[in-house]
Amino acid sequence: MFPIDLSGRKGIVFGVANERSIAWGIAQALSRAGARIALTYQGDRLKERVKSLADTLDGSLTLPCDAADDEQIAQVFHTLKEEFGDISFLIHSIAFANREDLDGQFVDTSREGFRVALEVSSYSLLPLVRHAAPLMTDGGSVVAMTFDASQRVYPGYNVMGTAKAALEHSVRQLAFEYGEKDIRINAISAGPLQTLAARGISGFRDMQHAAAEKAPMKRNITVDEVAHTALFLCSGLSTGITGTIIPVDAGYHIMAV
Numbered sequence: 001m002f003p004i005d006l007s008g009r010k011g012i013v014f015g016v017a018n019e020r021s022i023a024w025g026i027a028q029a030l031s032r033a034g035a036r037i038a039l040t041y042q043g044d045r046l047k048e049r050v051k052s053l054a055d056t057l058d059g060s061l062t063l064p065c066d067a068a069d070d071e072q073i074a075q076v077f078h079t080l081k082e083e084f085g086d087i088s089f090l091i092h093s094i095a096f097a098n099r100e101d102l103d104g105q106f107v108d109t110s111r112e113g114f115r116v117a118l119e120v121s122s123y124s125l126l127p128l129v130r131h132a133a134p135l136m137t138d139g140g141s142v143v144a145m146t147f148d149a150s151q152r153v154y155p156g157y158n159v160m161g162t163a164k165a166a167l168e169h170s171v172r173q174l175a176f177e178y179g180e181k182d183i184r185i186n187a188i189s190a191g192p193l194q195t196l197a198a199r200g201i202s203g204f205r206d207m208q209h210a211a212a213e214k215a216p217m218k219r220n221i222t223v224d225e226v227a228h229t230a231l232f233l234c235s236g237l238s239t240g241i242t243g244t245i246i247p248v249d250a251g252y253h254i255m256a257v
């Protein structure tokens with residue numbers, strides 16, 4: 001039997017683009033544990049791919065959601081309430097910055113590029129939690145995805161580092177606001193993984209090699225390792241944890257040199 005049993009639990013996962021997405025790894029782990037999952041996709045371009053992935057999960061639901069569109073967000077939770085009733089977890093695995101802002105000088109980030117990166121990658125957590133909370137009638141768990149560039153400089157990460165810093169602060173602020181409702185908000189700080197989003201970061205492969213060399217465990221992490229940590233955070237094994245950023249990075253974050 002799977003070590004964590006989420007039978008009868010329901011929840012929603014934002015951020016599946018393809019089979020390499022961290023969100024897809026998490027959705028599969030939650031589904032294997034017995035949970036019923038709703039997946040969202042951004043735009044018609046991704047609809048068929050996400051739907052065909054969702055079809056491999058028992059009882060899943062697929063809904064469109066652009067995280068920058070308040071109406072779509074409201075519609076997602078309206079449908080979710082009709083189809084699932086209540087939910088007990090939400091996964092935020094969404095990030096975006098214009099390609100030109102993930103290369104070159106941070107100082108040259110445009111006003112619009114800065115706004116878009118922070119709106120999609122950080123602000124979006126707020127409306128998702130605001131809408132999800134009323135459905136979390138028996139408490140709940142929200143898990144966001146972040147990266148160490150929130151704290152330290154990774155050349156090339158530029159405005160995405162700023163966005164992750166804002167996301168991590170939002171996790172703490174929301175954890176404070178929802179603590180008494182027994183809704184826990186945490187983030188996983190994952191080591192580098194080859195995904196669609198990672199392809200947009202200049203020098204990503206070098207960064208991944210450097211991480212494997214320097215990490216105490218002398219290797220990169222896997223999507224499954226992130227997914228299992230998300231599963232733990234959505235389970236009854238983590239009920240005392242909120243407002244926390246958990247590194248899943250083979251120990252990379254403890255090293256100074």
Ligand SMILES: NC(=O)c1ccc[n+]([C@@H]2O[C@H](COP(=O)([O-])OP(=O)(O)OC[C@H]3O[C@@H](n4cnc5c(N)ncnc54)[C@H](O)[C@@H]3O)[C@@H](O)[C@H]2O)c1
Nearest residue numbers: 015016017021022042066067094095145192193195196197
């Ligand atoms: N890959 C890594 O090395 C790594 C490391 C640490 C953290 N992360 C974080 O993990 C999360 C998932 O990224 P990933 O690596 O799985 O890549 P991915 O490209 O598979 O996922 C990013 C997702 O964000 C979605 N997205 C972008 N703009 C959106 C919008 N306006 N509305 C709704 N969805 C939108 C995309 O559709 C996609 O599904 C991101 O927050 C990323 O920053 C990734």
